[in-house]
Amino acid sequence: MTKETLSNLLKENRRFDPPPELAAHANVTADAYAEASADRLAFWERAAERLQWDEPWTQVLDWSNPPFAKWFVGGKLNVAVNCVDRHVEAGRGDKVAFHWEGEPGDQRTITYADLKDEVCRAANALTELGVNKGDRVAIYMPMIPETVVAMLACARLGAPHMVVFGGFSSDALSTRIQDCDAHFVITSDGGYRRGNASALKPAVDEALKSCPDVRNVLVVRRTGQDVDWTEGRDVWWHDVVDQQSAEHTAEAHDAEHPLYVMYTSGTTAKPKGILHTTGGYLTGVSWTHYEVFDIKPETDIFWTAADIGWVTGHSYIVYGPLANGATSVMYEGTPDTPDRGRWWEIVNKYKVTILYCAPTVIRMFMKWGEDIPAKYDLSSLRLLGSVGEPINPEAYVWYREFIGGGRCPVVDTWWQTETGSIMISPLPGVTAGKPGAAMKALPGVVADVVDDQGQSVPDGGGGFLVLREPWPSMLRTIWGDDERYIKTYWSKFDGLYFAGDGAKKDSDGDLWLLGRVDDVMLVSGHNISTTEVESALVSNPKVAEAAVVGASDPTTGQAIVAFVILRGDGAEGGDELVSELRQHVAKALGPIARPRQVMVVPELPKTRSGKIMRRLLQDVAEHRSLGDVTTLTDSTVMDLISEKLPTAKSED
Ligand code: WT7
Numbered sequence: 176m177t178k179e180t181l182s183n184l185l186k187e188n189r190r191f192d193p194p195p196e197l198a199a200h201a202n203v204t205a206d207a208y209a210e211a212s213a214d215r216l217a218f219w220e221r222a223a224e225r226l227q228w229d230e231p232w233t234q235v236l237d238w239s240n241p242p243f244a245k246w247f248v249g250g251k252l253n254v255a256v257n258c259v260d261r262h263v264e265a266g267r268g269d270k271v272a273f274h275w276e277g278e279p280g281d282q283r284t285i286t287y288a289d290l291k292d293e294v295c296r297a298a299n300a301l302t303e304l305g306v307n308k309g310d311r312v313a314i315y316m317p318m319i320p321e322t323v324v325a326m327l328a329c330a331r332l333g334a335p336h337m338v339v340f341g342g343f344s345s346d347a348l349s350t351r352i353q354d355c356d357a358h359f360v361i362t363s364d365g366g367y368r369r370g371n372a373s374a375l376k377p378a379v380d381e382a383l384k385s386c387p388d389v390r391n392v393l394v395v396r397r398t399g400q401d402v403d404w405t406e407g408r409d410v411w412w413h414d415v416v417d418q419q420s421a422e423h424t425a426e427a428h429d430a431e432h433p434l435y436v437m438y439t440s441g442t443t444a445k446p447k448g449i450l451h452t453t454g455g456y457l458t459g460v461s462w463t464h465y466e467v468f469d470i471k472p473e474t475d476i477f478w479t480a481a482d483i484g485w486v487t488g489h490s491y492i493v494y495g496p497l498a499n500g501a502t503s504v505m506y507e508g509t510p511d512t513p514d515r516g517r518w519w520e521i522v523n524k525y526k527v528t529i530l531y532c533a534p535t536v537i538r539m540f541m542k543w544g545e546d547i548p549a550k551y552d553l554s555s556l557r558l559l560g561s562v563g564e565p566i567n568p569e570a571y572v573w574y575r576e577f578i579g580g581g582r583c584p585v586v587d588t589w590w591q592t593e594t595g596s597i598m599i600s601p602l603p604g605v606t607a608g609k610p611g612a613a614m615k616a617l618p619g620v621v622a623d624v625v626d627d628q629g630q631s632v633p634d635g636g637g638g639f640l641v642l643r644e645p646w647p648s649m650l651r652t653i654w655g656d657d658e659r660y661i662k663t664y665w666s667k668f669d670g671l672y673f674a675g676d677g678a679k680k681d682s683d684g685d686l687w688l689l690g691r692v693d694d695v696m697l698v699s700g701h702n703i704s705t706t707e708v709e710s711a712l713v714s715n716p717k718v719a720e721a722a723v724v725g726a727s728d729p730t731t732g733q734a735i736v737a738f739v740i741l742r743g744d745g746a747e748g749g750d751e752l753v754s755e756l757r758q759h760v761a762k763a764l765g766p767i768a769r770p771r772q773v774m775v776v777p778e779l780p781k782t783r784s785g786k787i788m789r790r791l792l793q794d795v796a797e798h799r800s801l802g803d804v805t806t807l808t809d810s811t812v813m814d815l816i817s818e819k820l821p822t823a824k825s826e827d
Contacts, residue, residue: 187568191608201604203466211618218619222462227261228252229427242665244645246455251427255331258497262287271502274525275320278367278508295423297328300416304391308333311357315339317366318507321395322483325361331425335433340484342783349382355436363395364402370512372398430454436654439592448654449592459596459648464495467600478504480532486592515543519551531560535785537570542719545577559585565688567710568610589613595648612687624678629668637679642672696725696733711763722779722787726796734771736796748775778812
């Protein structure tokens with residue numbers, strides 16, 4: 176992108192100061208920025224010192240062979256001990272680690288003492304099955320407590336886990352198992368989704384046809400449905416775990432020992448196995464969980480409403496909250512089962528104080544209408560978080576108002592699977608929030624926006640988001656492919672980490688994320704971000720959600736084509752509305768950003784992690800047959816959109 180980005184045209188002047196009560200007792204104050212810039216490594220050392228180390232490090236950062244970082248060199252620790260045992264040893268064994276809520280309404284309360292026993296049993300069972308330090312273990316599970324237990328048992332043994340989201344296909348599972356050469360799989364018969372038991376084990380059986388090196392499959396019984404059984408390979412969790420001793424002596428692992436591999440989807444290319452290691456990762460997630468969510472382990476009830484199969488779940492359901500001794504809610508199912516009030520019922524039931532979720536869900540709640548959350552007492556909430564994509568200003572304001580009762584700050588947190596933990600976010604006790612802005616790099620993180628040449632852009636300018644300095648929870652490489660690691664992240668700009676996102680700095684120097692750089696459109700020589708046009712559309716009260724693509728156009732190079740979902744069930748579009756929306760965007764962003772076409776659609780194509788698949792919409796807009804739809808959550812969505820095509824308006 177260039178300076179021509181329509182940066183400051185989207186006029187967003189609303190500001191929300193931190194609540195005085197929160198600011199007065201915030202875990203982190205404004206001083207943190209100064210402290211970190213005075214001595215960044217000393218700042219991260221203090222963050223690492225919050226953990227329990229068996230051996231101290233001798234060097235904070237070894238960056239002698241960039242981009243291959245080593246953090247806390249020589250230090251040793253055990254992640255599971257840090258997340259579980261040390262809280263029990265400190266007399267907090269009775270504290271609840273998880274309030275788990277199954278979709279059908281079953282519940283389990285798991286204390287830190289319970290978790291310690293279960294993790295030790297599972298570690299003993301894995302050892303008995305022949306899992307050794309360094310072996311990769313694939314985990315393909317629903318959102319049940321055993322998933323956390325399995326991850327921590329692997330971490331305890333130093334066997335890197337590789338969690339595959341339970342919604343992924345057997346193909347996705349087998350490619351990932353092959354890529355990291357895992358010989359063990361942990362799964363379950365199934366889980367509950369939208370009111371039904373949905374099976375997982377058959378996908379494992381299918382995947383393993385092409386993974387001959389897998390020796391054992393450990394199966395948790397969740398739904399009780401029938402499963403095919405391969406004797407000698409398959410073992411029931413309750414047969415091998417329950418009988419084990421709850422004692423297990425944990426070994427301290429090197430700070431740079433691999434903790435896990437998590438594959439990023441990669442919409443076109445082969446998925447990348449992102450490698451995270453022990454000491455730096457745990458430092459990053461525990462510190463940012465403390466700093467950004469202002470966690471008070473004694474009183475807060477924390478809920479990351481995401482799946483453990485994504486990095487958000489790894490960092491902010493499992494490792495961050497547990498390292499801090501916090502109490503979390505974990506929910507198995509979807510927000511609409513048995514009805515659209517389910518999340519708010521859960522918030523009220525467990526008196527959730529901090530909620531962390533994605534803009535895509537927030538926009539879905541907007542579409543359903545504010546009457547639904549209004550039926551529930553949500554007064555326990557004190558802080559709200561957003562992650563996964565840019566949050567449109569209207570969605571931010573709606574979230575703050577109708578979920579947060581106008582009193583809860585919203586932290587818009589930018590990060591990636593690769594960064595391991597949050598990099599850019601407001602600090603809830605310090606920052607006056609701007610709807611739609613992720614604001615500033617956290618203390619100790621050095622972010623910038625640069626132009627094509629890698630030069631820092633001035634305030635008011637737009638370009639590529641980069642990170643200038645290594646950080647503890649950074650990926651160490653792509654599993655088995657150092658070259659690709661260098662090429663993907665460190666080659667576009669010399670010495671800078673290239674995130675792949677477009678961003679702009681406003682006149683105060685605050686950061687606004689603009690989506691993946693691949694999603695930037697070039698209209699008559701102007702770079703226009705899909706995010707900005709989408710936010711302009713969503714700022715019209717009739718629009719719940721919008722997706723924008725650039726379609727090739729003989730006169731303008733690319734022309735803007737917008738797909739919108741209207742607010743309220745059954746709302747219909749029409750010529751008048753379409754021209755109103757085109758006008759609305761032109762008014763908000765300038766005539767150059769007026770969409771050539773606006774199509775009212777019932778749904779948008781999303782990946783299973785909730786990201787809009789603009790590539791498919793572009794196929795529609797350019798009248799091509801659809802590309803690969805296998806990562807879509809719901810493949811019927813594209814039929815629904817194609818049916819709508821005749822109503823599209825394109826005259827000017
Ligand atoms: C990409 C990373 C971070 C955990 C979930 C996604 C986008 C993420 C934000 C945000 C704008 C965001 C970026 C990023 N993204 N958070 N707050 N504002 N964009 O992890 O699947 O690795 O995706 O998600 O484009 O690069 P991921």
